[in-house]
Amino acid sequence: MSSIQYDFGMVGLGTMGRNLLLNIADHGFAAIGFDLDPAKGKLLEEAASKDTTVKGVSTLAEMVAQLKTPRKVMMLVPAGNPVDIVIKDLLPLLQEGDIIIDGGNSHFTDTLRRITFLEDKKVHFMGMGVSGGESGARFGPSIMPGGDQGAWNYLKPILEAVSAKVNGDPCVAYMGKNAAGHYVKMVHNGIEYAIMQLISEVYDFFKRSMGLDNDELHEIFKKWNDGELQSFLVEITANIFPRKDDLGDGRLIDVILDKAGSKGTGKWTSQEAMDLPVPLPTVDLAVAMRDLSAYKDERVSAEDVYKPKVKAFTADKEKAIQVMHDALFLSTLICYAQGLAMLAKASAERKMDIPLKDVVRIWRGGCIIRSTLLETFTAAYKKQPQLTNILLDKKIASIVKKKQANLRRAVQLFAGARVPAGAMSSSLAYFDAYTSGRMPTNLIQAQRDFFGAHTYQRIDQSGSFHTEW
Ligand code: 6PG
DSSP states (O other), X not given: OOOOOBSEEEEOOSHXXXXXXXXXXXXXXXXXXXXXXXXXXXXXHHHOOTTOOEEEESOHHHHHHTBOSSOEEEEOSOSSHHHHHHHHHHGGGOOTTOEEEEOSOOOHHHHHHHHHHHHTTTOEXXXXXXXXXXXXXXXXXXXXXXXXXXXXXXXXXXXXXXXXXXXXXXXXXOOOSXXXXXXXXHHHHHHHHHHHHHHHHHHHIIIIISOOOHHHHHHHHHHHHTTTTOBHHHHHHHHHTTOBOTTSSSBXXXXXXXXXXXXXXXXXXXXXXXXXXXXXXXXXXXXXXXXXXXXXXXXXXXXXXXXXXXXXXXXXXXXXXXXXXXXXXXXXXXXHHHHHHHHHHHHHHXXXXXXXXHHHHHTTSSSTTOBXXXXXXXXXXXXXXXXXXXXXXXXXXXXXXXXXXXXXXXHXXXXXXXXXXXXXXXXXXXXXXXXXXXXXXXXXXXXXXXXXXXXXXXXXXXXXXXXXX
16 A cells, blocks of 8 residues: 555546546645545546546545545535435445545435434534536636635635636635535526526527527627626536537437436525525426426427427517527526525525625636626625525616516517516516515405405505405
């Protein structure tokens, strides 16, 4: 066995684990990784940069024995049972003060259970969200650690070194107590689902109603990415359209089956939002549309029954593109607003003390939902760290006011053309309801009292009332 003492250990050398470990090694830390599959250890060593210290091993004991104390062991294994199995196998090998980090997309309730389980074992445990996919892991992800503050202090220098940077500012910060790290990552993913759905709705209108081809779509999204819509998701969307199909003629996008996969984090966000409760309609819709996409055969049959005709858009194309630009910008802003409002509520309800100003700051770089909009949110939370909803910020309100007419126009265009725009419509509905001092829920209360004697409150007197309707 070599005499090198390693700074950081990784359990699971899949794409994410391998790339993050290589990133850690590139920053001068000696890195060791374990995977049951020896081929993955070999792949890790082969991919290591020159003059870095990287080793792959195929037993957990071998890895733990070569780590400096306190040992820092990160797991990047599939969420669920595999995480519990690794913890169980690690525990006899570790000693007091060592640190286990779960860097996968674990459900926050599993993280809470693991925190309780590990409390009396005297081993630090940290639930940590990592965003940015393969290239993020390799060259700078956004990192969302939460829970054990002691562990955070030990890990800070390594995580700050490997994270993405925005103007030199590392995209990692302590996200709060308990399962805050995984909670913030879950909401990040809910927003990710919503923005992807919004972009796909705009694509649908451009393609089926306006008849734009892939080159035109590429140009539009590329131009948008140079302006206020600049974001990772708009950027990759622009780059998808020109891609040729290696297995046939034409463009790849046109031969991809319209059934969306998912690993469940969007659904978790919606489920948790309903439990809090906090409204999250754009994410709900995004999850629903992925679900509906799976019913391919049934959709094809229904299309045969109703024979829908998408109405061709024939008016001023340049104007319509600008309308869609503003609508995408504002509906995206509104879905961030929903997600951040959820974090504000959950922070108190679930006793996490989530620093929202740091959440938006570390989402500016490295992660899938990074966008220039996050700069605007960072400025808003800097002024008011306890802001319950970014739509209440004066500067943001002035931006929203300028765009809202085009969001409304876009939803009309979608409906008129018979192109579904569930996410965009729900962003607008959320905005219209959130900014209505009076909602029609007085009628719901009357109905509840009518059929179930559920009682209601009045606007002019305090107390609880029931009427024999
Ligand atoms: C990230 C992503 C990532 C997520 C994948 C797949 O932040 O890097 O959120 O963690 O797991 O994007 O998600 P779905 O399979 O659910 O679309």
